[in-house]
Amino acid sequence: MPDITITFLGTGAGNCIYRAHTAIVVDCADGTRLLLDSSSGNSVMRQGAAVGMLASQFNQVLLTHHHGDHMGGIPFISDQRRRIDANAAPLRVFSTSEALDRLGKVCLATQLNVPSVDEEGAYFADGSQFLGWTAVDNGKWITLGPNTLASTFPADHIPGAVGWKIESNGVSVVFSGDTRFSPSVAEASQGARLLIHEAFCTDKDQKLANSRGHSSAGEAARVAAQAGVAELVITHIDSPFSADTQPLIDDARLHYPGPISAANDLTVVTVATP
Secondary structure (H helix, E strand, C coil): CCCEEEEEEECECCCCCCCCECEEEEECCCCCEEEECCCCCCHHHHHHHHCCCCHHHCCEEECCCCCHHHHCCHHHHHHHHHHHCCCCCCEEEEECHHHHHHHHHHHHHHCCCCCEEECCEEECCCCCEEEEEEECCCCCCEEEECCEEEEEEECCCCCCCEEEEEEECCEEEEECCCCCCCHHHHHHCCCCCEEEEECCECHHHHHHHHHCCCCEHHHHHHHHHHHCCCCEEEECECHHHCCCCHHHHHHHHCCCCCCEEECCCCCEEEECCC
16 A cells, blocks of 8 residues: 655744745655645755755645645746646635635736636636635544545634644544644544644744744643654744754654654654555
């Protein structure tokens, strides 16, 4: 049975000047490819091209929230897909109604050929759809591939922010999105093979992280421990820790005994399936 392969195209916090913004590719065991968040600008296209992933190969985006460092790349990806293939199917985006409303406004503001958006997507002047989106409800599973399902859960960041749980061939991978320490993330992560959780800073600056809607490395590890996940990968790294993530890992080890690593841009993690 094929494994699940996770490629981190961007691992930087919003103000990080050394890393691309958040974008994670999940290649599921059944052949389904999912893009978790879309970074900002052309980062996904640039980072993806470095590992042989072109914009035309992204068909489904799971969006956690509407901050620019997480959704700003979607107009660029969708535009590049249409330039490669004028008859390409619309890029599908799944998120909360709050995030999709903001995405529609971004499309109108940044794409010259987008005269309209509605509850189903964004359209060119000729009426053809280049983005299609679906609002999701927390806890409701959606089918994204032959053996791949996904659902959202609340994150404690901004209104409408969520994390995503992906199940493929009986294996669960969870992405916290941007969030403060949250019991809902631990609940959704119960029994997951892998938890990808943001870690904005060390525990010393936990109050600062929380004031900005983020978690410390220790808080990420506490979620992993409460959920009983098999492995923790931390991401959303800020500039002070970009070159040396060991302080984050050291803090996390105080709270979680399992395998811990910090993702860098273009890190690849493999999750074995039964």
